[in-house]
Amino acid sequence: GAGVSQSPSNKVTEKGKDVELRCDPISGHTALYWYRQSLGQGLEFLIYFQGNSAPDKSGLPSDRFSAERTGGSVSTLTIQRTQQEDSAVYLCASSLSSGPGNTIYFGEGSWLTVV
Amino acid sequence: GDSVTQMEGPVTLSEEAFLTINCTYTATGYPSLFWYVQYPGEGLQLLLKATKADDKGSNKGFEATYRKETTSFHLEKGSVQVSDSAVYFCALRVNDYKLSFGAGTTVTVRA
Numbered sequence: 001g002a003g004v005s006q007s008p009s010n011k012v013t014e015k016g017k018d019v020e021l022r023c024d025p026i027s028g029h030t031a032l033y034w035y036r037q038s039l040g041q042g043l044e045f046l047i048y049f050q051g052n053s054a055p056d057k058s059g060l061p062s063d064r065f066s067a068e069r070t071g072g073s074v075s076t077l078t079i080q081r082t083q084q085e086d087s088a089v090y091l092c093a094s095s096l097s098s099g100p101g102n103t104i105y106f107g108e109g110s111w112l113t114v115v
Numbered sequence: 116g117d118s119v120t121q122m123e124g125p126v127t128l129s130e131e132a133f134l135t136i137n138c139t140y141t142a143t144g145y146p147s148l149f150w151y152v153q154y155p156g157e158g159l160q161l162l163l164k165a166t167k168a169d170d171k172g173s174n175k176g177f178e179a180t181y182r183k184e185t186t187s188f189h190l191e192k193g194s195v196q197v198s199d200s201a202v203y204f205c206a207l208r209v210n211d212y213k214l215s216f217g218a219g220t221t222v223t224v225r226a
Binding site for chain 2: 004031033035042043045048050056091093095098099100101103104105106107108109
């Protein structure tokens with residue numbers, strides 16, 4: 001597609017429920033990233049995929065968070081048993097490949113509110 | 116670890132004023148440096164970048180020069196418009212895939 005596409009754009013969920021956030025990267029981009037943007041924490045790196053594997057999951061805040069990528073394309077970020085502190089904007093990004101010469105393009109984000 | 120410190124906001128300016136947002140970095144190597152912009156209701160967009168010392172990135176009237184001696188990458192625009200109202204993030208490429216962002220500076224331009 002023309003850009004990184006994320007869905008849903010907005011999600012309100014009750015505390016304790018599970019949520020899934022979806023990301024469609026730019027076509028042909030092998031590298032995919034998830035970041036979280038929250039008040040007081042700024043932009044935090046969550047996880048990086050190269051193809052379908054995730055060499056770096058170091059930013060995932062707890063074991064309630066997981067992500068997968070299938071077919072070298074779509075990725076899903078899953079948050080189990082959501083907590084109020086999970087409320088944030090979850091940003092997906094992609095680049096043609098990893099490496100310093102590759103520009104990282106961001107989607108518009110999925111705004112998650114846990115009530 | 117590698118990190119970015121940028122000027123705290125908010126910054127409020129009148130149209131046609133000069134804008135500077137300071138950004139300094141700490142890094143062990145020679146990172147690429149970026150400015151991203153987030154307009155109201157939109158996602159992060161790459162504004163400009165510089166990949167080595169003394170490089171100047173420029174776009175939409177904005178400029179930033181990669182200064183290795185002062186470890187800085189200050190963003191400047193000579194004459195801002197209302198449409199430049201946004202949140203600006205300085206970032207550095209920590210490694211092949213990870214970006215480290217500053218806290219963001221909110222800029223509001225009044226007509």
